Amino acid sequence: MRKNPNHGPATRLVHAGRDPSEQHGFVNTPIYRGSTVLYPTYDAIKHRRGRYNYGTSATPTMDALTEAWTELAGAAGTVVTPSGLAALTVALMAAVSAGDHLLVTDSAYRPTRQFCDGVLKRFGVETTYYDPTIGAGIAALMRENTRAVLVEAPGSQSFEMQDIPAIAEVVHARGGTVIMDNTWATPLLFPPHERGVDIAVEAGTKYLSGGSDLLLGLTSANAKHFPAVRRTFDHFALCAGPEDIFLALRGLRTMNLRLREHGRAGLEMARWLQARPEVLRVLHPALPEDPGHAIWKRDFSGASGLFGVILKPCPEAALAAMLDGLELFGMGFSWGGFESLVIPFDCAPYRTATTWEPGGWALRFHIGLEEVADLKADLEAGFARLRAAS
Ligand SMILES: Cc1ncc(COP(=O)(O)O)c(C=O)c1O
Structure with missing residues (x-):
């Protein structure tokens, strides 16, 4: 389906990421299972020619979901991971390095905190938690080495809202990255990248699935940050299973x-x-x-x-x-x-x-x-x- 910028989100949900003319007319992209992708010639394998190289990095099934999500979220690109928490870890690992300081809302999903206090701390990233209602006041907590700020709105237990555009303005003025856990709203109710979020995470386990029968995550990013997100995803080979992606695509159409x-x-x-x-x-x-x-x-x-x-x-x-x-x-x-x-x-x-x-x-x-x-x-x-x- 050719992208039409005039189409509303509901239309995009139905048509994005699939092209029946490439699937013998069948409406849905099928499940492609596989590790090995064969190259037709010496030249093709030497230069890695072709869209697909190996099952961990991309398959047509993966592409169907990531292309649709990219369109829906208004992002430059998306990766799909085996859980929402994995999608959060990709976002964080893409944004911070040893010696960096990270600000995380006190209302964040608890396992996000555990990742920051455990893995990120071990790798030399310091995390400070902040009052979710801080808004532009986040400026007072920004240090020379503050590289990223994680927001989640509303908090998925305590439901505080966050002024994300105000936070984004402060963070961007200092060259930082805004990461958001957007699971509650999905891009249908809150278009993250339009509102200043650089890297947005969705636990597809929730509304995308809609069936309590799969675990999946999505990390989308704007043009500036997608290369780092994609590199991090590739380094960890954090690919989701094809059946789960297929189920997520099925959920997407009715979300x-x-x-x-x-x-x-x-x-x-x-x-x-x-x-x-x-x-x-x-x-x-x-x-x-x-x-x-x-x-x-x-x-x-x-x-x-x-x-x-x-x-x-x-x-x-x-x-x-x-x-x-x-x-x-x-x-x-x-x-x-x-x-x-x-x-x-x-x-x-x-x-x-x-x-x-x-x-x-x-x-x-x-x-x-x-x-x-x-x-x-x-x-x-x-x-x-x-x-x-x-
Ligand atoms: C707000 C929020 N973000 C992320 C996640 C993580 O998703 P998953 O269970 O797929 O790892 C959850 C799961 O409960 C959640 O509530």
Whole structure:
């Protein structure tokens, strides 16, 4: 399909990265498995002529997804990795070197922190965590050797918004790189590179998959940073499996519809929870009462289905009674699939730049594609158990 700059994101999702005329008319790019790629002549192998050289670096299946994602994200290029965390590590390893200083939002996905405090530290990179709401105030934390700033908006547990254009302006003025974990919004709701992000990461495990049946990551970058991202990906040979990429392509074609429904149902559930007497606060940037609402409204075109709820203080046994009897909400990590999930969480043990004192038990909800009325009834029964055990 020829690229048409006038096409909207929904059209791009359907058509990007595939050309039926090259697949005997079949709509989808097939799964290419393989390590060896044969060259037709001595000259071709000597000069590595041809698009494909070896299975770790590129296959037509990989290209189908990376080309589509590049178009969707407004990037110069994308690599696809076996998990979202792997995509984050590629972004970080592409941006920093020994002796560099890195700034990471205190709200970052916890394994991102563990990578910074573990691997990056061992290789001579110092990480400082900052208050996610710092905005242009990040300037005060920038050092001579600050090479990169990692943002995540909203934080995937605590849901603080970040003023990414303001941060990007400061960081770019000092020659630094802005890396973003954009998993919550996807490029459909937040076009990262248009807003000043140099390297954007998506855990495709979540909304791209939509099925809770695969692990995958994508790292996209603008023209200045893609060569480093591509080199890092090649050095680690961090290639994803062809079946998983095929499943991700299948998810991509319907992601727009699913995301809208997750967002619509999520906001309805968030409003309903806000009105519950057992609830202290709802952490959801699309709610006007949320401290990050103005930034969300300015920079994002919608919300996904993940948000937080702080309960009014109650005994732990009452929380357990509520959660243990839920029929539709599963308790488990990850999110973005068709099924609703809830997890209890506590950011206090690992925060270093900010404190986490929510005032009650914290729950993270992912609203799936069930009927909202059924989800409310499940929680209604849960709140009744909570009250009975309080
Ligand atoms: C915000 C965020 N980023 C990245 C990841 C990592 O994705 P994966 O599980 O594919 O490694 C997750 C996973 O939960 C996440 O929530």
